[in-house]
Amino acid sequence: MSDVAIGVDVGGTKTLALMIARDGRMLGEVHAATPHAIAESIGAPTAEVVAGLVKELCDAQGRSVSEVPIGVGLPGMMRRDGRLVYAPNLQSASGAELGPLLGASLANANVFCENDANCAALAEHEWGASRGIDDFVMVTLGTGIGGGVFADGQLLRGRSGFAGEIGHMVVVARGAPCLCGNHGCWERYASGGGLHRLTREAALEGRLPTLVAQRGNAAAVRGEDVTAAAAQNLDEAVVVVREIGWWLALGLANLAAILDCGHFVIGGGLSSASNLVLPAARQYVADLVEGHAARPEIAITSSMFGPRSGAMGAGLVAFERSQ
């Protein structure tokens, strides 16, 4: 039984790898850009990057790859056998047999694959913001929206292990087109991609005059401009950030109605704007959830490990499944 594990989180932009101890302490951290080129062997570039980071961590810590269990978190529908059957936000690895590919790149390694948001949920439940909480949903706001659902103290997996694809819950029937091929998915409205879309709309509609003047034209205003300006209390930007909070609350209210979870842990890249988005979401969820007055308070908190939740949870998966 190893005293350390490696957890890798393959994100839309970067791939992060941590070596952690059993109590969650971080012993090493490396990262690289996530490859997006579509290779002939689907997913091979992803496996190569992951293998490189694993070797780098092992070398730095004086460990052999074969003695350290490795967990890998990936976005999308991940089967228990390590096949990423569908990943609309990581097309270069959608359909890849990641388990076998990593086994080939890392001879004698013990590799365990899991959905990235499920990993984040496991880490936050074990060590972080949802310790001791039986019913909660981890919501990762990145390019898309990932989810990990805990019900009655257990990670909800569903029939094939695909549970928690909350970003593809439709909240606007026949709405904005999504990378998954459907229309009106929640992640088109409340993720980093949603911020981008709302920013563009607001700029073109003349609702962001200061930022448009700064950038020279409406099309040049980026989501980051809006969150930065909102942090400086520029009213026109605050309005847009609060809209993201409304869309976030809408999906959380849906999940609360379906699951009766009392707690949401918000992580992922967009959570950097969380000191603006979360207060708005807390306020709006009261209007949006059925029977709000009759429910105990619904908590909406930031993840404790921020962008590291997924990798930490992948390490936890490695510990648990290698026993």
Added chain:
Amino acid sequence: MSDVAIGVDVGGTKTLALMIARDGRMLGEVHAATPHAIAESIGAPTAEVVAGLVKELCDAQGRSVSEVPIGVGLPGMMRRDGRLVYAPNLQSASGAELGPLLGASLANANVFCENDANCAALAEHEWGASRGIDDFVMVTLGTGIGGGVFADGQLLRGRSGFAGEIGHMVVVARGAPCLCGNHGCWERYASGGGLHRLTREAALEGRLPTLVAQRGNAAAVRGEDVTAAAAQNLDEAVVVVREIGWWLALGLANLAAILDCGHFVIGGGLSSASNLVLPAARQYVADLVEGHAARPEIAITSSMFGPRSGAMGAGLVAFERSQ
């Protein structure tokens, strides 16, 4: 340990009470209209009707009320202590302390309250359409939409017992107003109420010329006219019924993404039109669920006990909780 139990289902229109044996066999059945008047003591008329049906069943079967455990299924957010904290589709009992009220009407009785769709899910799982299936959702299409979620072989209850309020999942942000005070809830589109709304819209837009001619004017065309005409293959009516199937599929696809349930059992009053609605829903769900090609087939089947699922499940609850 009693060899029989009574299960009562308080529906939007009628209240049904069954006496059942441990194997689910029905020994007696009575019903009455559900009272909707708002009494000074909220829920008292509901409790009175339930108590009357229970006494009627016990008298007919030569049983004493005190020796037969009684389960009661109610629509809305039901707390474990028997308080129906919020019921948008049964305003006359919304907020009622049903447990104590029934205890007062039925001295020495053992009464156990549960959400009606949870009851239906329990009955279908024990004896019916979802026997042996670990991950499924019971969907009751009536005035509104109720839900009972099974995950990993267990009824999902959530923090306060409110899980499964799937009808109040918003699928059209800022859409049609709902009795719950929110807008765009699924039950505004895919329930009996949704059929009514779609019928009215179609009639006013001139898409139901034959039925409008039969009834004399657009406002007089009812949902039942549409389902009856669709059953006779009248094209204009089939189109509307297929729309209901699309809306049903939209919500089912959302639930499949969140829960990865492989099976839906459809019950409730509208399921009388299920031989038209379900084939449409089966077809549309393929377009609407994320990564359909990568998932095993999603089954959408009719409930085995139709309008009796809820009452049978309430009886099952009575057996289980009185042990």
